[in-house]
Amino acid sequence: MSDVSARIDEIVKKNDVVLFMKGTALFPQCGFSSRAVAILDHLGTPFETVDVLQDQGIRNGIKEYSDWPTIPQLYVRGEFVGGSDIMMEMFESGELQQLVAPANSESQ
Numbered sequence: 001m002s003d004v005s006a007r008i009d010e011i012v013k014k015n016d017v018v019l020f021m022k023g024t025a026l027f028p029q030c031g032f033s034s035r036a037v038a039i040l041d042h043l044g045t046p047f048e049t050v051d052v053l054q055d056q057g058i059r060n061g062i063k064e065y066s067d068w069p070t071i072p073q074l075y076v077r078g079e080f081v082g083g084s085d086i087m088m089e090m091f092e093s094g095e096l097q098q099l100v101a102p103a104n105s106e107s108q
Contacts, residue, residue: 004061012065012075017047017100020062021072025049032084036072039084039091045100076100 011018017040023029025037025047040047052059052071059071066073066080074081076099081087090096 002061004057005065008058008061008065011048011050013078015048015075016077016102017045018050018075019047019072020050020052020058020075022051022053024051029053032070033072036074036084036087039087039096040074040100043091043097043100077102 019025019033019036019040021028021030021033021036023033025041028034028037037049050058050062052062062071062073063069068080068083070083072084074083074087081090081096081099087096090099
């Protein structure tokens with residue numbers, strides 16, 4: 001495992017809900033990242049973010065780590081969920097609420 005993969009693996013495993021995105025939760029740098037943050041905020045889910053624009057290694061490495069070509073990328077309890085389109089589909093069907101429910105209950 002490369003150094004970048006090890007760093008990503010540690011981030012993913014250390015946080016219940018983590019979003020690798022362009023920008024920050026307060027200042028997303030693309031529409032897809034903004035939508036992903038809005039979905040998680042709407043659910044009241046505590047989450048960490050990683051700004052891939054600040055680290056080229058992570059920006060490229062996360063795509064290999066997940067075998068997914070785009071950013072943002074959501075991970076819940078160590079498992080890759082998907083990008084903003086998948087998050088929106090899961091939100092609309094109620095699946096995302098169920099997936100993040102344990103993280104929501106732990107924060108209360």
